[in-house]
Amino acid sequence: MSKDKTMDIHGNFKTYIKDKRIQRIILAVLTIVLSYLIILNGAAPKKYKLALDGKSDYDITAPRDIVNTIVTEQNARKVSDAEPADMTEIRNASIEVINTTVDFIGLIEKSRKNSSKKIAESLDSDDKKYNDKVLDIQEKEAAILNKEIEKLNIILSYDQVLFFISKASEEDIQKFETVLRELVGDIMEQDVTEDNISQKVVQLQNSIIYTDLRQEIKNIALILSKYILKPNRTVNAVTTKAKKELAYEIALNAPENIVKIEKGDRILSKGDVVTKDKLKILEELNLLETSGRFDYPFAIGILVIILLISLLLILYMNNFCKKVFYNRNDLILLSLLILVTLLVARLVFEVSTLTIPIFIAAALISILLDLRLAIIVNFLLTLSISLMTNGEMKFMLLGAITGTFTAFIVSRTSYHRNSLSMGGLIIGFINVLTIVSVDLIGKYPAKTILSESIIVMVNGFISIVLTIGLLPYLETLFNIVTPIRLLELGNPNQPLLKRLLMEAPGTYHHSLMVGNLAEVGAEAVGGNSLLARVAAYFHDIGKLKRPSFFMENQMSGNPHDKMTANLSTLVITSHIHDGVEIAKKYRIPLVIRDIIIQHHGTTLVAYFYHKAKNVEKDEGVDEANFRYDGEKPSTKEAAVVMLADSVEAAVRSMPDKTEGKIEGLVRKIIKDKLDDGQLDQCNLTLKDLDNIARAFMKVFGGYFHAREEYPDIKREEKNLKPQDEVDNSEISNVKKL
Template identity: 50%
Template sequence: MKKTKKSNKLSKITKNFTVQRFFMVIVTVLIAFIIIETGAQPTRYKLNAGDVSTNDIVAPREVVNEVLTEENRISARDNVEQVYKEDTQAFIQVIYKKDDFFKAVSTARLSVEKKMKELGLSPGSKNYNQYLKEAEEAAQESLANKLKELSVQLSEEQTAYLVSRVSDSETEAFEVLTKQLISQSMSEVITQSNLDIHIQNLRNSYNNEQGISDELKDIGGQLAGSILRPNQVIDNEATEKKRQDAYNNEANIVKIKKGSRVISFGDIVTMDKLKILEELNLLETKERYDYLFSLGIFVTLLFLTGIAAVFLRKYNKKIYKSRKELFLLCLIVIIMLVLARYLFPFYGGLIIPIFVGTMLISILLNFELAVVINCVLTVCISLMLKGDYKFLYMGLVCGAISAFLVTKAHQRSRLSMNGVLLGLINAVFIVFINFIEKSDAATILKESAAVFLNGIVSMILTIGLLPFLESAFGIVTPLKLLEISNPNHPLLKRLLMEAPGTYHHSLMVGNLAEVATEDLGGNALLARAGAYFHDVGKLKRPDFFSENQLSENPHERMAPNVSTVVIKAHTVDGAEIAAKYKLPPVIKDIIKQHHGTTLVAYFYYKAKKSESGDEVKQEDYRYEGPKPQTREAAIVMLSDSVEAAVRSMSNKTEEKIEALIRKIIKDKLDDGQLNRCPLTLADLDTIANSFMKVLSGYFHAREQYPEIRELLKKDVFIEAKGEYNIGQAQNNGTIFEEGKKDGGAKVDNN
C-alpha cells in the first residue's frame, strides 16, 4: 500500500510541468557546461602547426625537442660519407677483358688470311676480291659475336674497320696504348660514383693521342666505357656503423631546460614546438583538472540561464509555459554550442554560424527572445574562444541584426536574399573592426570573405532546418502560413469546387480577421489562414448550409435537434479534415474554437415552440467548443459572425453596419465566449473599427438612411451556427426565421 502511494506520488511529480521544465533546463545547462568546459579549459592549448600563439608557454620540466633532435640525427646520418674498400680483383678483370678484346680482334684478322690460304688464292688470282670480301664478312660476324660476349659495344662499321682496314702495326700500337691508359686509370681510385668521370678521362686520353687514327680513338672510347670498372667498393657494414654512430651522437640532441620558454606570445607554432607541448602534456591534457575554472564556467552558465528564464517568465509566458517550445529552445542552444565547439579550431570564431540559432528562434518562437538568446550564445561561445573579441562584437551586433532580418521575411526567396545581405553586413562590420586594429590587407580580405560566407551559409542552414523543426514541433511560421494560404492548396481548391459559397465567405472572413489582428499587433497571417479553413467541415455536408444552397433547404424536413447536430458537427468534421490534410495544430484549434459554445438560436427556439418545448435544454443546442483560447481564434469567431450578419442585411449603411458589428461583439462578450482569450475592451473597440475599415470599403456607395437606432432596437439578432442575421420579430418574439447562412431559410428583412 505504501509502495503504491509512493509510486503515485512520484508519477505525479514527474508529470508536473514545473518539474519537467526544471529538468529540461538542468539537462541543457549540464550539456552546455560539458561542451564549453572542454573547449575553454585553459590547461588545454588549442594550437595547430602554423597558428600564432596567444600565450607564453614555459616548460615545467626539462624536455627533449624530439622533432629537431630527430632532424639533426637524420641529417648527421645522411651526411656520413660511405666507407670504401679495395676490390683486388678489379684490375685483373679489366686487364683480362682488355686482352680478350685484342685477342678476339687478332683472331678475326688471322681468320681472313687463313681462309684465303686454304682457298689457295693470292692477290693476283681470279675472283680474289670476291672471296676476300666473303672471308672478311665471316670474320666480322665472328668478331661481333665475341665482342657481344665481352659486353663491348661496337658498330658494324667499327668491327669491319678492325678486321679489314686497320694495319697490323696500327693494331699493335693501339693495343700498347690501351694497356698503358687502362693501367694508368686503374691505378687511381675508381668508385661507382666517379666511374663516369674516369671513363670520360680515358676517352679524352685516346682523343689526345696523336699516333692512332680517329677510328681507333672512337673504338678506344667505346672500349673504355665497356671494360673499365670500380676498384673501390662500398663497405656496407662499416658505412652502416659509421652512420649509426653519427645518428646516436649526443651532439644531435636539442634540450629545453626547465623554466625555459617553449613558445612566446606571437610566435608561429612549428611542428617541433607542437611536439614539445604534447610531450609536456600541455595539449588536450586530461590529467590536471582546474576545478575553480570549471566552477566559474558553471556559475556563468547559471547566470546566463537565469537571465533567459527571467525574460521568458516576465515577457514571454507563452513559451515559458509551453513544453514543446521550451524544448525547441533548449535544442537550438545545444545545436549551436556543438557547432561552435567543433568549428572554431579550424578558423577561430568567425566561421561559427551563430546566426542560425538566432534566426531559427526569431522565426519559430519570438524576435525579442532571439535577441536575448543571441547574447547568451555569444557569451557562451566566447568562453571557448578565449577572448576572441572580433567574434564577440560580431555575434552581439550582427546576431541582433540577423534576428531582425528574418522577422519580415515571409518567403524563402526573401530569406535567401537576406542571407546575402547578412553576409555583406558581417563583412563591412569586420572590415571596420580590423581598421581599429590596424590589420593588414590580407587579414582584412581573408576575414571579410570568411564572415560573408558565414552569413550565406547561416541562412542556408536556417532555411534547411526550418521545415524539419516546423514539422517536429508543430510550430507554424509565416512561411508555413503563406504556403497553406495559397489558393492552390488542395483543400482550398476542394472548398472552391464543392462549397463555393463557403469558400467566398471564408475569403471575406480572412480579410476581416487579417486587418483586425494586424491592428492589434497579433499574428495576421495566422488569422487569415485560420479564417480560410475555419469552415472546411462544411465539405462533409455542403448542401445543409445556406450559402451553398441553390433551391431546396433540407432543414425544412428535419427536426430541430437533428438540424442542430448537423450544424454543430461541422467544427468537429473540420478538425478531422484538417488533420487529414496535415494542417498545423493552431489551424485545427481555430476550426474547433471559431464558434466556442455559442447557441444555435434558431433551432433552439424552434424546438422550444414545439410540443415538448418545456423539456428542451439550452446546452443541447450549444456548440461543443472550446471557447477561443487565443486572440486570433477570437477574431476569426467575430469576423465569421460579422461577415454573415452584414451580408444578410438588405439596407447597408455605415451606421447600420457599425451598430450591427458592435451589437455582435457585445453579445459574444455577454455570452462569455471571449472569457478565455487575452482580449481587452480596448482591443474589442479596435476590432470593431478594423471591421468597419474593411466593410466600409465594400459598401461605401450605399445610400445613407435616416436614424435607424430605434429600429435596430426592435431587431433581434439570432445565431445559427454562430453567425448573426437580422430578422423581423414575429409571433411575439418567440420564434424567428432561420438565419440565411446556416439555417438555410430565407430571411425576411423588411
C-alpha cells in the same frame, strides 16, 4: 516486492514523468548539463607545468594575441585611479518630482471643488448655522485630503491642509502651483545626489522665502520642500568602473609600452629559461598547470556562469515568452538548436572563431519560435561560446551585433525563401562591416582585414542557406507554423481548400470574406494577420461533412424544415468538431485547429433556441443544449476570427446595407460576444475591440459600396428582419426557417 506494489510504483513513475512541469525540468537539466560539458571541453586550455627561472620542456605558441603588461601595469593603474567618477542620471527622477508636485496641487484643487460642491448642494445660505456647517464640511474634506497627501509621502499638519480648503483663495492656489513648479523645476535641472540633497532642500527653501506667497503658504511650502525633492543623479559604479578600466586599457596599449606576442608566435621554446614576463603571459593565457589534478576552480567557474546564463534564459522566457516556455515541442526545439550551435562552435572554433555559424540559431529561433527569444538566446549563446574562445572580442562583437540583426532580418523576410536568401547577403555584408570596423580599431594589416572579411561574408551567407535547408524539416518535425508554411496553406490549390470550393462553394466564399475581415482585424490589434487570414480559410471545413445543412451551400430546399430545433442545433454545432477531425487528417497545424474549435466558443445558437421556445413550444428548453461545446478564444487571432465569422454572416443577411446600419450591427455583435463572456480568455482590450470594428468597416465599406441602380431592374423588397441574437454563420444558414 509484490507484483501489485511493483505495478503501483511503475504507474506512479509514468504519471510523474507525464507531468509537464517535470518534463520541462528534465529537459532544462539535460540541456544545461550537455551545454556545460561542451563548453568546458572547449574552454579548458592545455596546461603546462613550469616554474620561474626553470627550463621549458615544451614549445609553446600563443593561442591569441597577448600584451606583456608587467612594464606598464603600475603606470596604467595610476591613470585609472585618477579618472573622476561618472555620474549617471536617475531615469525619470525629475519627472517624478514634478509629477508629485502636480499631484499635490491636484489633490488640493479636487478637495476644494468637492467641498464647494457639497456646500452648494447641501446648505442654505440663510441657515443660521451656515458658517458652522460650512466649516464642518471643510474639516471633513481636509481629513480626507490629509490621507490622500500622505499617500504621496508628504506629511502636513491637519491645520495646514484645512487652510488650503477653507482660507486659501483660487489665486493663492494658482500662484502657489506656479511658483512651486518653477522653483522645483530649477532645482531638478541641477545635479541632485544623495550627498547634496540636503543642500538642495535649503536652496529651495531660501528661494521660497523670497517669493511673494502668503506667509501661511510659504510655511507649507518650506515643509513640502523636505518631501518633494529626490536625487536625480547617482554615481554609476558600472560606468565609473568601465571608465577606469578603459583608462587602464589605453595606458596598457600605449605604443611605447607595448610588448606584443601575436597569435601563433613562439612564447617559449624547448630549453628556454622561464622568465617572469613569460610566466606572466602564460598565466594570463591560463596555460599554467597549478597542480597535477583537475582544475576544479576553473570547472566550477564555468558551471556557475552556465547556470547563471541558463537562469537568465528561464526567467526571460517565463516573463516574456510564456507560449514557448509552456510548450514541450518548442522547448525541445530550442534545446536542440542551442546544443547543436554549441557543438558546432566547439568543432570549428579552433580553426577560426570567425567560422562559428552562430547566426543559424538566431535565424531559426526567430522564424520558428519568437523574435525576442531569438535575440536573447543569441546574446546568451555569444557569451557561452566566448568562454571557449577566451573572450575574443571579434567573435563577441560579431555574434552580438550580426546575430541580433539576423533575428530581425529573417523575421521580416521569412515570408519567402528567396527573401531569406537575400537576407543572407545582407547578413554577410553586416558581418563584413563589423569585422572591418573591429580590425581598423585594432590596426590590423589590410591582408588580415581582407581575409577575415571573406570568411565572415561566407559564414553569413552559408548560415542562411543552412537555415533555409533545415527549416522545412523542423517545421514538420515540431509542428510549427511559419509565415512560409501559412502562405503554402493559404494557397487556393491547397487540397483541403480545393475540396471546400468544390463540395461547399458557399462556405468557401464565406471563408474568403471572413479571411479578409480577420486579416485586417488581427492587424489592427497587433496580432498575426497572416495566421488569422489562413485560419479563417479553414475555420468552417467541418461543414464538408454535411454541406447541404448550411444555407450558403443549399441550392434548393432546407433540411432543417423537417427537423426539430434540438436536432438542427446538434447538426449545426457539430461542424467545429468535424472540422478538427478533418484538419488532423490533412495535417493542418495545431494552431489553426485550435482556432477551428474556438471560433464559436460557447455561443448560443439563438435561432433554434428561440424556435424551440416560441415555435415548437417546448416547455423543457435548456439553453445549455443550444450552445456550442467548443472552447472560448484564447488568442487574439482566434477572437478576431470568431468576430469576423459572426459579423460576415450577419451583414450578408441584412436587407438594407447602409454604412450606418452595418456599423451598428458590427458593434452590436462585438458587444454581444463581450457580454456573453466569449472574449474573457483572450487578451483583447476595449480599445482593441473598437479597432477591430473600425477595421471591419473598412472591408465592408469597399465590399458593399453604393452602386447606381439600373432603371430596368426592379428590386424586390425583402421582409427579412435581422435577428437580435445573430452571432454566427449558422444562424444565417437557416434563415429560411
